Amino acid sequence: MRAFRIFWLLAVTVTLTPAAAEPLTRAALIIDESDASGGIPTTFSATLRTTLRNSTPRVAVFGETLDLSRFADPKQEPILRTYIQQKYSDIRFGVIVAVGASAFDLVRHWRSELWPDVPVVFAAIDETTAAGFELDTNTTGLVMQRTLKSMMAAARILVPDLQGVAVLGGSLERDAYRRQYERELPELATETKLTNLTGSPLAVQAMRAATLPDKTAILYTGFFIDDDGTRYSSSDALAEIAMAANRPIVIDVESRVGFGATGGFVLNNIAYGKEVAALALRILDGASVAANPVAVSEFTRPIFDWRQLQRWGISENRLPPGSEIRFREPAVWDRYKTQILAVVAAMLLQASMIGWLLHEHQYRRRAEKAARETMSELTQLNRIATAGELSATIAHEVNQPLAGMVMRANAALRWLSGENPNVGKAQDALNQIIAAGHRASDVVTSVRAMFRKDTQEKGPVDVNKLIRSVLGLVYIDLRKHSIESRTGLADDLPAVIGNEVQLQQVILNLVMNGIEAMSSTEPRVLSIKSACNGRNKVHVSIEDTGSGIDPSNVDRIFKPLFTTKTRGMGMGLSICRTIIEDHGGRIWASPGMPRGAIFQFELPTNIEKDRAGKSAT
Numbered sequence: 001m002r003a004f005r006i007f008w009l010l011a012v013t014v015t016l017t018p019a020a021a022e023p024l025t026r027a028a029l030i031i032d033e034s035d036a037s038g039g040i041p042t043t044f045s046a047t048l049r050t051t052l053r054n055s056t057p058r059v060a061v062f063g064e065t066l067d068l069s070r071f072a073d074p075k076q077e078p079i080l081r082t083y084i085q086q087k088y089s090d091i092r093f094g095v096i097v098a099v100g101a102s103a104f105d106l107v108r109h110w111r112s113e114l115w116p117d118v119p120v121v122f123a124a125i126d127e128t129t130a131a132g133f134e135l136d137t138n139t140t141g142l143v144m145q146r147t148l149k150s151m152m153a154a155a156r157i158l159v160p161d162l163q164g165v166a167v168l169g170g171s172l173e174r175d176a177y178r179r180q181y182e183r184e185l186p187e188l189a190t191e192t193k194l195t196n197l198t199g200s201p202l203a204v205q206a207m208r209a210a211t212l213p214d215k216t217a218i219l220y221t222g223f224f225i226d227d228d229g230t231r232y233s234s235s236d237a238l239a240e241i242a243m244a245a246n247r248p249i250v251i252d253v254e255s256r257v258g259f260g261a262t263g264g265f266v267l268n269n270i271a272y273g274k275e276v277a278a279l280a281l282r283i284l285d286g287a288s289v290a291a292n293p294v295a296v297s298e299f300t301r302p303i304f305d306w307r308q309l310q311r312w313g314i315s316e317n318r319l320p321p322g323s324e325i326r327f328r329e330p331a332v333w334d335r336y337k338t339q340i341l342a343v344v345a346a347m348l349l350q351a352s353m354i355g356w357l358l359h360e361h362q363y364r365r366r367a368e369k370a371a372r373e374t375m376s377e378l379t380q381l382n383r384i385a386t387a388g389e390l391s392a393t394i395a396h397e398v399n400q401p402l403a404g405m406v407m408r409a410n411a412a413l414r415w416l417s418g419e420n421p422n423v424g425k426a427q428d429a430l431n432q433i434i435a436a437g438h439r440a441s442d443v444v445t446s447v448r449a450m451f452r453k454d455t456q457e458k459g460p461v462d463v464n465k466l467i468r469s470v471l472g473l474v475y476i477d478l479r480k481h482s483i484e485s486r487t488g489l490a491d492d493l494p495a496v497i498g499n500e501v502q503l504q505q506v507i508l509n510l511v512m513n514g515i516e517a518m519s520s521t522e523p524r525v526l527s528i529k530s531a532c533n534g535r536n537k538v539h540v541s542i543e544d545t546g547s548g549i550d551p552s553n554v555d556r557i558f559k560p561l562f563t564t565k566t567r568g569m570g571m572g573l574s575i576c577r578t579i580i581e582d583h584g585g586r587i588w589a590s591p592g593m594p595r596g597a598i599f600q601f602e603l604p605t606n607i608e609k610d611r612a613g614k615s616a617t
Helices: 002-011 043-053 076-087 101-114 127-131 148-158 181-191 202-209 234-244 269-284 306-311 337-389 391-417 423-451 463-473 475-480 500-517 572-582 606-616
Strands: 027-032 060-065 095-099 120-123 139-143 164-168 193-196 216-220 263-267 300-305 324-326 459-461 484-489 496-498 525-532 537-544 586-591 597-604
Touching (some): 027 101, 043 269, 076 101, 095 101, 101 120, 120 269, 127 139, 139 269, 148 263, 202 234, 300 306, 391 423, 463 484, 463 537, 475 500, 496 597, 500 525, 500 537, 500 597
Parallel strands (some): 027 060, 120 139, 164 193, 164 216, 300 324, 484 525
Antiparallel strands (some): 263 300, 525 537, 537 597, 586 597
16 A cells, blocks of 8 residues: 555656645536446445535535446547536536546546646546556545455455355446456466356356355455346345355455355445545645545455354454454343343342341341240249249148148157057058158149249140149138139140140239239139130130229230239239240230129140141141
8 A cells, every 4th residue: 555655656746736725616526437227336426425515615516427337339428528518517616526437537538628727536446447547736536445356365364275266246347346357357367266257147146156166255246237237236136145155255345244245355435435525625625636645545444244254164263353243143241231230130139138138037036035035034033923922822831731740740759658659640640741741842842843944845734734733822822812712624625735834824923913903802703714615725714803904904914014013023914925925825804794804815735736737747
């Protein structure tokens, strides 16, 4: 490229021109040798005209498409010259743009007569053709990079051990942008095995493309019209050939990427058209031609279709540095980035929530353990307080057998110290002493069992037996307060699974509350009943004839620290509820009839627990 630019600088006689000349008339005439009606593409020409029209200040754009591929007879030239001379005789142009080598030849021939002092800009001319021009000082242009050599370079990249090429496409003679390829074909045939099918019908080319030998590449030039004059859409023709082809296809223009070709060093016609328009605008704005010498376009770059690379097993490592790869199938991350981020965010949120829930669960378990330990301590304190209240009863229960033991021991001594010892009566006294000792031991054992530290162990419990043991403990208190005790205990009451010490404490607390409630009332009756309520639950009720419960306090009496007594912590009933609920039961209170209060609780039987366990399994 640098050598070519030096060649142009030496070939063109540069004259000194004022750097800030007066702006030319803002009117441009575009002479285009191609004609869209002949199947020739118009991307470059359309971009050129649109860019000029949209410039500021405004440019008046005039255009002529000469269709020289079909009207190349020399006799047409004077007709065209006369036509253009007469048509534009009243218009003064600031620049003439010649598109294509044939159009540029006509402009140069007509210039001395039609536009002697108007700058000329040429475009869509390849380097080889442009090198043969003799240019004056008022002519410049942007040379097009489009040769079979660059296509061959791409073919050797795609097929490293290339041994032959098949050139497919329309009639090169009628293709204004590739006419130079005809001059390159003979040289190409000396380098490799050449199959030239340009100008043949599309069906013939597609059939041949399907049967090419290995180590061959296809050079697709462009298919607008064949030798018979049949017109085609170049992109559709490429797609049809690619569908049948058994070898990779090389192209030379960017607009064909995506229609089945593998790629190549392709020309961007849009960028090329914009740059030619920019060159013409600079001249219209007063810049000298000498300041804008002929240059080679830099709008050719390596572009490849990822899908075709995969189809032919071509590694991306073989492509030139800076290659652009299009239609790459996006990776999972690129395709589902939003969804993946959403899922990850959801998983992180879920994980954090699970972690928080586990933390809360551990915290709750620790709190529950601490609460159970605290409640156990409070329950133990409650039992100790109850023991203090029963101290007189306990002392009486122990002193009575002790006093009997002392009396019978003295009697036994008397019967044994006489002249005629009465061994029989002494033996009876000793037996009575032994019985009294066992009775005292039972009282102590019962008290120790009730007020020992709770072990939390559970097993089958006979509720009627617990009721009788509690009544035995409070017998003295009942008699001291002239309280009549009535029991209605159901026979064959099923056992419950629970902690005997805890359930005994519940019954004792409720009985002691009833005794205290009847301290100032008459008559005084304490009724304790047990029954199986038909739902596999043991039901216990303890009713007193005391002062009763204020209706406003019914919902609060089982809450911690609530009490209506002048002394007390208000924890007794709360402990009772905690114990009953821990055993899977429920406890409640209601007014008695006609007065007093009834405390009731229900506990599931061993039968119900067995059924629940079987259902769970």
